[in-house]
Amino acid sequence: MADKKLLLIDGNSVAFRAFYALYRQLDRFQNPEGLHTNAIYAFKNMLDVILKQEKPSHALVAFDAGKTTFRTRMFKEYKGGRAKTPSELLEQLPYIKELLADLGIKSYELPDYEADDIIGTYSKKGQEAGFQVAIFSGDKDLTQLATDKATVYVTKSGVTDLEAYTPEHMKEVNGVTPTEFIDMKALMGDNSDNYPGVTKVGPKTASNLIRKYGSVEGVYEHLDDMKKSKLKENLINDKDKAFLAKKLATINCESPVEPEIADLKIEATNVEKLRSFYEQMNFRRFLAELDDSGLASASGEVEEKKVEYEVATEKTQLPEEAEISFYLGMFGENYHTADFTGFSLKIGEKVYVSSDVNLLLTKPYKELLEGSCHKNVFDLKKTLVGLHRLGIKAQHLDYDMLLASYLVNNENNSNDLGEIAHLYDYYQIKSDVDIYGKGKKAAIPDEEIFFNHLANKVVAIEALKAELLKRLKEHEQDDLYETIELPVAHVLAKMEITGLKTEARILTEQGAEIGTKLIKLESDIYDLAGEKFNINSPKQLGQILFEKMQLPVIKKTKTGYSTSVDVLEQLKSQAPIVEKILQYRQLAKLQSTYIKGLLDVIQPDGRVHTRYQQTLTATGRLSSVDPNLQNIPVRLDEGKKIRKAFVPTDNDGYIFSCDYSQVELRVLAHVSGDENMQEAFKTGYDIHAHTAMKIFHLDSPDEVTPNMRRHAKAVNFGIVYGISDYGLSKNLGISRKQAKEFIDNYFEQYPKIKDYMDKEINFARENGYVETIMHRRRYLPDIHAKNFNVRSFAERTAINSPIQGGAADIIKIAMINMQKKLDELNLKTKMLIQVHDELIFDVPADELETIKKIVPEVMQNAVQLDVPLIADANWGHDWYEAK
Structure with a gap:
């Protein structure tokens, strides 16, 4: 030391x-x-x-x-x-x-x-x-x-x-010295410590005053020099508070x-007492790390356990077993294209490893993977897709360590086996970064280290199975795991493997059209600006808008003027150039992210194979990447037209879309038990018109104007996300008073929704989490935060998560049931993609009538709520037509 x-x-x-x-x-x-x-x-x-x-x-x-x-x-x-x-x-x-x-x-x-x-x-x-x-x-x-x-x-x-x-x-953060910070706190007061300062003096004003006058005493010595203002009046009135606050803050x-x-002086560690303490606390990690000095390794480094393994060959005699554990190594996030690095296999007490994945195509290994024995894996979907790439149709993958861990603790979305094992005090294995490094290509270490790491992975999968399944049962999440997440992983693997047929020619043509429009917009922007400049440079754009054209400055950043979308939206009515810039940005993003981005990921089979992230979101919603097919913009016509490139496999086939109608509001009606909202759904009312009647105190739906309905829709969905009167006023462009009146009227007409919101927040405060109807948990560590904004966000999340998560559970159940129905009827129709509340299918012409009937039926009967589920279907010869 x-x-x-x-x-x-x-x-x-x-x-x-x-x-x-x-x-x-x-x-x-x-x-x-x-x-x-x-x-x-x-x-x-x-x-x-x-x-x-x-x-x-x-x-x-x-x-x-x-x-x-x-x-x-x-x-x-x-x-x-x-x-x-x-x-x-x-x-x-x-x-x-x-x-x-x-x-x-x-x-x-x-x-x-x-x-x-x-x-x-x-x-x-x-x-x-x-x-x-x-x-x-x-x-x-x-x-x-x-x-x-x-x-x-x-x-x-x-x-x-x-x-x-x-x-x-x-000085850099607060603009004051450490001792001046005391004076700054004296003027501001402290909400956390519950003492007042000077009325309406915040950090910026306090910092400016202290920088100018040096101290609280200096501020009051120069009070007579200040011009008459509300600030001066508050300083005079709150002088005693300021000096008291300084004493309290010091x-x-x-x-x-x-x-x-x-x-x-730090004394020698009492090793025996420390060992006894760790045993009493059940701190297995600290016990394992305890060295002769009694201090755990401060670096937190993990030493991998040495595992006895056999290097697999074609001649290896694999024992028969009812249950095995298997790990397929790939380097890279996108397992549709990632390089294979090897595999490990645990059968009974025997562990086999190899860096040659082609070995899996030989008879004993292929028969094992395609056979009826139960298989434990780390990432079921990734494993199925990877084995399919090798030509292996694996069966009976019945345990997924990644999914189990995600449900136990969905705040941690790591997909690294070593990191996840550490969460459960299993420190015999390192993370992949520790083994391979952070490069884009795997820096494979020497063979002995690499094989030992592969062996440790398959051992960890099996070693942690009982613990994870026990925790799922304790959380009443075993049913969620067994009947929803595991089956939907199999469904998603099928969807990813199928992919979506994509016409590169159509994308190229659309790219050319957008390119022509961008050139025209660029020319118009230069004419309006009176000079050429880099439209994509925030600095140059800021100089044109705020210095040359003298538009009002809305917001500044550390590097200059903000030219963000929200700033430009506020300015577009003041200068035609701003509207042109917004259009330019939208089209440029379409060109780079979607046209070029999609062309880059069309695989040799003429399809794009998206990857669904099943363990990313805390609500259970699926996320699509590589490419993101859930986020293709549809507000612009040019964005909608991108969907023309997605076509059915057969030239005369159809793309079929079926979308839940207002599923989150239906979940809200169910979980809140509000009779008025339930009645609206049961009688088939337009829920937004129904809400408009309630908040505007109308007697008939005929009195509801389009603008009233728009306002009501914003209130309906805003309530789902715990919106405030301030947030609603910003969304609708109305006064905060009017927004508050809308919300008050809403709760007056739907009283049990307010009860539901209060109940969920209280439950979160008491338990640290909230749940969906399927017991999917969302942990909320910030529900007790001292910071008002942080705590408020956690409260809004407590309200929304059971609703959004419940909707995610429903679509997953529908996907599972739909795949079962397709298999049961031996149909050629394929489920292609899921876009939140919507399912998209590739349908041969001769199956269209069957699909028209069964898809809405299956989706509407996925779960039984206190209100009916409604699913609306559309179809066409490409995805654009199907919408």
């Missing part, structure tokens, strides 16, 4: 951050006695990172002694607005202190003072004694302690993503602490 380095940690603040960093896994982090351990675990991770980074000789973790301090005597409401600390965190604090003691690190609290005061005092003492000081906290209040000898690290997200505050960085660096600096 380096000489004279003092580490000071804000214990309460970091413990709070640690608790919420793993909050969504609260049920997983419990020891056998039922003690929650997520904060202890994350705190230890943070400590490892800090110790490695700082290499301190001395250290102290400061804690608050209680809620009553000298500040609460000055201002009794100080910190009075804070939510009660969760009991699950409070029960862990004594164990964090025990962990620190076992590691040889002192913890300390001082009655009547806060942890900040302890840290400020020891920071001053340490610097006076010649120490370099490093301070760690989740609270920016401590940045006032930054000096040339003391750096303050503040957690940005989680507990290991840190921002370093030095005097220079403080960290006491002369607190009566007892231990001397010398007492903070």
Whole structure:
């Protein structure tokens, strides 16, 4: 450890951050006695990172002694607005202190003072004694302690993503020095600590005042020099508040602490106590990492377990087994084109590996993969597609580790087997990045390391199966996994393998048409600007619009004027050039992203083979990539026409589309139980017209104008996403008062929807997650966030996720049932793509009448809700006609 380095940690603040960093896994982090351990675990991770980074000789973790301090005597409401600390965190604090003691690190609290005061005092003492000081906290209040000898690290997200505050960085971020930051806080007040400053003085105004006058005292000394204004009036009225706030904001660096600096020297770790502590907490990872000094590896590096394996050959005698585990190695995200790297196979206790995937085409391996034994894999869809590329039609892939992990914790969407294994305390395997590096081509290590890694993968798949399935059962998600996610993975694999026939000629012709329009728009823009410039350069465009043409500046960025779409939309009525620029951007994006992008991914079979990301979104919605067929723009006619390039396999065949009607609103009607909304759906009313009647207090649908219906539609879908009156007013271009009236009228007519929203938010607060009707969970670690905007977003997510996730579950069930129906009737029709609430099919001419009947029928009967599901069908000789 380096000489004279003092580490000071804000214990309460970091413990709070640690608790919420793993909050969504609260049920997983419990020891056998039922003690929650997520904060202890994350705190230890943070400590490892800090110790490695700082290499301190001395250290102290400061804690608050209680809620009553000298500040609460000055201002009794100080910190009075804070939510009660969760009991699950409070029960862990004594164990964090025990962990620190076992590691040889002192913890300390001082009655009547806060942890900040302890840290400020020891920071001053340490610097006076010649120490370099490093301070760690989740609270920016401590940045006032930054000096040339003391750096303050503040957690940005989680507990290991840190921002370093030095005097220079403080000046850059806040425009003031660390000591001036106290005065800035005095003028602003602090909502988190619940003390007021000067009315309507925010960070920008406070920073400007302190930069100009140096301190709160300086501001009031120059008050007479200020022009008459509302700001001056507020400063006069709130003078006492400002000076009180400065006292409250100032960290006491002369607190009566007892231990001397010398007492903070890090002592030898008590290895036996630490080992016993890790066993008590059930921290298998830390136990595995424990070395002779008792400190876990601060680098967090994983050593791969040495696995006994046999290099597979054509002559290998494969034993018979009812269940096997299999891993197919590919390098690259797009498994339709990725290079194969090898495979591993576990049969009983025997593990086989090879870098030659062609070996799988030989009789014993092919028969095994196509045979009836049950197969455990990491990514079922990827494995099926990869084996199909090799000419193998694998059967009975019955367990998918990636899908199981995704359902247990859908906030983590990694698709790296090693990273996922680490989530479940399985550290015998490294991630692919650790093995292959980050390059675009796999940097295959030497054969022994590579084979051992392949072997570890197939062992991990089998080793974690029981644990993951147990957690699914505990969450009541085993049915979701077995009856929806696994079967739909098989359906998606079929769809991806089939692909969508694409006419390159049509795309090329459309590209030429768009190119001609772009040239004309470019010429018009130059004429209106009076000069040529780079339209794609935000800097040059900003100079033309805001300097030469003197259009009002809406927003600025760090590099100049903002020319974003929302800015241009606000300006288009003021100058014809802006409308032309918007048109130019839309067509240029169509040309580059969709015309050229699609031409680049047409495979030798004349088809595009999209890849569905099944484990990406927290709501369960599928996402299409390489190419994204769900996001082809249809608002512009030129965008719609791109769909002309997607055609049926047979020249006389059809593209058939079937789309759920307002499925999210129907889910909302079901989960809320609101009789008025349910009645509208049951009687076949136009739901938006029905809502318009309610919010405008009309007696008949005949009175509903198109504009009223548009407003009602915005309210309907806005409510699904937890919209505010401010958001609705922006969407509709109406006053905030009118928007509030619409929302109030809506809830008056649909009272149980408001009850539903409140119920979901309360459930999320109590449990840390919400669920769909199929028990798909969405974890919401920010539901208790102190920041209003962050917490509000989590509350809106709590409202929306069961609805959007419920709709995603319904379309998946429909896909599974539809594929079963196609197989049962032995039809040649293929399901091609899914676009959120819509399914697209490739239909031979002689099957069209059958498909017209069965597809809507299957979709409408996917699940039984309290309101009917409706699916509308269209068809044509290309996708454009089918819409």
